[in-house]
Amino acid sequence: MKGQIRKALSGFYYVQSEEVLYQTRARGNFRNRKITPLVGDEVVFESTSLTDGYLLEILPRHNELVRPSVANVDQGVIVASLVEPNFSYNLLDRFLVTLEYKEIEPIIYLSKTDLTDETETLQEIVEKYQKIGYTVIAATEDEKAVRELERLFPERLTVFMGQSGAGKSTLLNRIVPGLELETAEISESLGRGKHTTRHVELIPIAEGLVADTPGFSSIDFLDIEARELPKQFPEFVAASSECRFRECMHVNEPQCEVKKQVKAGEIAATRYENYVQFLEEIENRRPVYRKKK
CATH class of the missing domain: 2.40.50.140 (Nucleic acid-binding proteins)
Structure with a gap:
């Protein structure tokens, strides 16, 4: 069977x-x-x-994730909290790079918008990522945002990702009343939540399947090689055809269109700064030696 x-x-x-x-x-x-x-x-x-x-x-398999341990994922909902825990461009971009590399369609869901008055910051985040081409849902009106997200579920396997305490389980409980997934209390001393989801399970929701998964606060790029990293930034890919060098890494090369667009404000400086940091992490990581089969 x-x-x-x-x-x-x-x-x-x-x-x-x-x-x-x-x-x-x-x-x-x-x-x-x-x-x-x-x-x-x-x-x-x-x-x-x-x-x-x-x-x-x-x-x-079409793809697989290690954290969380799920295979054949179609789309990933990155639940990014604006406060408690505070919003991080760096963490959001880490999730986006991971999903891009695994060929999983990213959806950004901005939670806890009702707990902050920083409307300009919220609008900046939304506009920055929508410009790149990402689907961004801001929970300014809870019910409307939940229904907007739910419409993306049919016939797809969706993974929820994000920092502990960002509101993944709370969001799923709103989508499916009675699901009663355990939610986390924020640890004030650490500024992050406790792990609450202890196993991965696919839940039938809105004619699709959704996995609620453990939240975590950091992602290490263990599989991505340095040469592959620029390809995980869609706006870099779009600009790179104008770079002088075909395999431009967008750091030290002359006549680099990506750096030119960053300077002109056409590519977000936060995205470029995070790219440079991620590239440095990849180049400086220790090699992983796998045993021969």
């Missing part, structure tokens, strides 16, 4: 197949072959009952 893993918990994988949910385990050779099933995987499995089945094969 074929199906999709909807939940992974305590070594069991719950597979949805033709409206029926089967509890399964991975075959022993999965571990020997270093195959880890992920929520979102399309699989081939066998089952003698609803609670006694085995995964036989993981079908090819």
Whole structure:
């Protein structure tokens, strides 16, 4: 039989197949072959009952995320809080780069807008990212924003991402009353929330599937190579055809169109500054040595 893993918990994988949910385990050779099933995987499995089945094969993935552990994701909703925790251009751009690299469509959802009077800052954020081409939803009117987000769900697998305490679980509880996902209290000493979502589960919402996932406050670029980084900034890609050098890194090269547009205010300075920081992180990271199979 074929199906999709909807939940992974305590070594069991719950597979949805033709409206029926089967509890399964991975075959022993999965571990020997270093195959880890992920929520979102399309699989081939066998089952003698609803609670006694085995995964036989993981079908090819379109993409996969490590944090959160989800496969075959169509779009990622980055929930970015304006206050408590405070908004960070750097963190938002980290999420965007990660999603771009995985070929996952980003959606920016700005939460807790009712807790700040900084309307100019809010408008600046919205305009900056809409100009690049991103979908940006600001929760200035809660119900309207929730419905706007919900319209993007049908027939797509959506992952919620963002810093702990930014409001991911609260937002999902608003979309689906009665879901009652546990929400986090903000730790005042750390300025960030406690982890509350302890496993990944795909929830059927608005004719699509949504994964509520653990929040975290930092992302390390472990897979992206330096040469690949400029391609994860859509506005850099658009400008780079005018750069003097074909593989321009937009840092030290002369006649660089990206730097020219940054200076002219056509590309946001915050985006360029974060790019330079990310590039430095990638170039200075320690090499990862993988064991030969």
